[in-house]
Amino acid sequence: MFQKVLIANRGEIALRVIRACNELGIRTLAVYSEADVDSLHVQLADEAICIGAAPSLESYLKIDRIMSAAEIGDVDAIHPGYGFLAENPHFVEVCESCNIKFIGPSARAMQSMGDKNAARAAARKVGVPVTPGSDGIVETEDEAIKIAKKLGYPVMIKASAGGGGRGMRAAHNEPSLKSAFHSARHEAQKAFGNDQVYLEKLIVNPRHIEFQVMADSHGHIVHLGERDCSIQRRNQKVIEECPSAVMTPSLRKKMGNAAVKLAKSVGYENAGTIEFLVDQDRHFYFMEMNTRIQVEHTVTEEVYGCDLVKEQIRIAAGQPLSPHVARAQPRLHAIECRINAEDAANNFQATPGRIDFYYAPGGRGVRIDSHVYTGYTVPPYYDSLIAKIITIGSTRINAIDRMRRALDEYYITGIKTTVPFHAAMMRNGDFRDGNYDTGLIDRLMSAGKLNLSTRPLRLHE
């Protein structure tokens, strides 16, 4: 087992990894930017090294400084969290050449799944259904038009180097396809340094259902069921649940087997997530694979009774899959709400700044993963996630009502947060019925159907 691990991340996931390391008796080294000097994870790590100025490009993305910190900190392994360098094969290679274990898949496996278009090809190769689309990269506008005609509109133009809901443009007819094709390429070049795009049939109002896989270094791969992440705003997940309200045991078996087969075919190791789109007829299509631990890993942990981050560390240290993970069965229902420093009443505008008062809910079946505290200043340089609240219930409705109860106790002042938005969602009929797709939020917001008022608590400040 490792003696010391460097956490190459910040915020709630850095805290998550430090907690896992702490419980395993592993020493931790945090690296941080000048904006994160007062961050909780920096305080809780055994050691901390400042690696640069606030902007991510000058700190959390600086491979040389992170490796330097790893060297002087004499660490055995690096956990990349999610985002930043978590899906950067070059970073994995640098770790390998420095004899420091990267807690995640190999550079090769990461590379083969990181290229979204190549991942589709890998899925097709093992007979996993993929969203109907182009056979590969679409080079010209004429090609795009031809393919779109064959697929039938609407279509989605997607950046091959994209991911996480970015670098995508929808087109509903030929004229809009032409402009979407060019702007998608331009945007992809700017955002990812790679303008290669492919086409997919746009599945109308799909459900986004993803499968968690866990693979050790001895060839053993299992799946830990699904998460339904269909509640999204502008292609960003906001609410996730496990299990999915539309899953059946036979569909879970089919999709789970497909996920494992695909992961196995690329020699995958450690934690990963296979994302599918499910249409209204319960046909599933492979969309993409995330070669890292995900934000919403928490709901799987609560339902399947395991610590996925600890398992990542164990696997990276060469241990075989833990029996309780390999044999895990789903029990209970879990929901996660992502609390962002955003003003839901103002088009979700980001609201960084000082948290004057922070009180988090508790009680039975409530889990909070958060790095913020009273007096903490949310910096403007990074993503706006300040907390994840997870509730567990014996049934889906119980989990929802527990979340409703807990959100009503969540008291954060000084900045605006999305707590009121989530509170409204827990009361929304479509959500409660489990009757939703990826278009729900945008529909509700544009129809003004969410009451975002809150009942203020009178707590001494």
Next chain:
Amino acid sequence: MKKHDLSVFEIEKEGFRLKLQRGASASQPTVAAPAASGSPAKGAVAGAEPPPAAKAIESVPMKEIVSPMVGTFYRAASPDAPAFVEVGKPVTEDTVVCIIEAMKVMNEIKAETSGVIAEVLADNGKPVQFGQALFRVR
């Protein structure tokens, strides 16, 4: 000052030094703006210019040379070589003041300011982090 019959008074605190001296035209002490410490910029931050020597009272602003990277700090090019700089050594922008070793690469760090080394703040052979103060320069 009169009361205690002091002719010279010096104070050094948080990046600036103040020196008071009694003389014919002595009346108000001139205090230079304190230099910002811990600045992320490579090299030192420029402080106010020291007043001309003819004035009876002078104050001396301090600047800091901070680390632009993460690594191990070395005073000299090799264990048996003399240190690049010692206290009292004048430096210009291009003067190499130390080496920071990162990933087996020896990086020569330049002063990027001019003045005289007033204090060595980092320990030889010890790790330094980004933004850490290495030298004080006056």
